[in-house]
Amino acid sequence: xxxxxxxxxxxxxxxxxGSPAIALAASFVAIGALLKSLGFTVQESIxxxxxxxxxxxxxxxxxxxxxxxxxxNIFLAVWLVNARLYPMTVALMPLLIHENxxxxxxxxxxxxxxxxxxxxxxxxxxxxxxxxxxxxxxxIGTATWSVAILATVVGYIASDFINEDILIGLAIINPxxxxxxxxxxxxxxxxTLSVILGAIIGPMFYFLSPEWCxxxxxxxxxxxxxxxxxxxxx
Amino acid sequence: xxxxxxIVIIVTSLATYLSRFLGVISxxxxxxxxxxxxxxxxxxYSTLAALIARMIIFPSGSLNEVDYFIxxxxxxxxxxIFYLTRKNLVYPTIFSGIILSLFNFYL
Numbered sequence: 001x002x003x004x005x006x007x008x009x010x011x012x013x014x015x016x017x018g019s020p021a022i023a024l025a026a027s028f029v030a031i032g033a034l035l036k037s038l039g040f041t042v043q044e045s046i047x048x049x050x051x052x053x054x055x056x057x058x059x060x061x062x063x064x065x066x067x068x069x070x071x072x073n074i075f076l077a078v079w080l081v082n083a084r085l086y087p088m089t090v091a092l093m094p095l096l097i098h099e100n101x102x103x104x105x106x107x108x109x110x111x112x113x114x115x116x117x118x119x120x121x122x123x124x125x126x127x128x129x130x131x132x133x134x135x136x137x138x139x140i141g142t143a144t145w146s147v148a149i150l151a152t153v154v155g156y157i158a159s160d161f162i163n164e165d166i167l168i169g170l171a172i173i174n175p176x177x178x179x180x181x182x183x184x185x186x187x188x189x190x191x192t193l194s195v196i197l198g199a200i201i202g203p204m205f206y207f208l209s210p211e212w213c214x215x216x217x218x219x220x221x222x223x224x225x226x227x228x229x230x231x232x233x234x
Numbered sequence: 235x236x237x238x239x240x241i242v243i244i245v246t247s248l249a250t251y252l253s254r255f256l257g258v259i260s261x262x263x264x265x266x267x268x269x270x271x272x273x274x275x276x277x278x279y280s281t282l283a284a285l286i287a288r289m290i291i292f293p294s295g296s297l298n299e300v301d302y303f304i305x306x307x308x309x310x311x312x313x314x315i316f317y318l319t320r321k322n323l324v325y326p327t328i329f330s331g332i333i334l335s336l337f338n339f340y341l
Contacts, residue, residue, distance in 0.1 A: 048246070054250045169335030201280075203291045
């Protein structure tokens, strides 16, 4: 089944100087508080993070519920905002797929793909032999996912004590964590260019379409970075 | 609330899982040494960078109430701390949260 040695090696990624736990917890505490204000029960809040585990998706769900959007509109809005998970999955899974491993592991563990777990895996996969990477990944995923679920509960319970100043502090933590992770990921020309161009072109597209700016901006920036990198030997 | 909460949660999770699921299906046919893999790698990083930049420049939630200038100072200081602490991720994240709360409270 799952090799415990590699699972726990991955699980331990939430400890130490590179820990995503604080950033993850900060944003899911805010989600917990938000879901409570929307009238969710604590069980429904847990269920939501358990099943979705993608921050922007949960935010869009909350916004859509506030304006009373239809189910089909909620589906489309969430799909659009979480469509970035598609290139992320395609850029991760080929590193993990091994013929000795059963397929169900990949279809189940893709649920763990979120920005923090993805960045951690991309940063560490090379030190694990290919055959064991999927178990290592399941360890990372389980750890980050558990932090998110726990933090949702904490946020739900503590929501009465969370004022606007604290919410603002919580809101900056996640982008800061992601920014630092991206900076340390900039090791090749292609990745460096992708990150810099994405951060410039993405917001520029915001003026054309706030909904599509991330996908359009990301597509143009990534494609330019790819061709420039290929031409200059990555 | 027009819709049942449980159904909304399930719809949200299906819409999210769809991209992950299609990603695995596509990944089955892609080798990690191929050009298309490198292209998707670029797309993933650039899309993430776009998302993060948007979260900071055009935030949707409470960050919106904080002045641009303050947001940029906090991001800049956090990056400086990140490099000063030899790429420790815990210090800049905690620092940014506390400092922004204080800025917002006192300014």
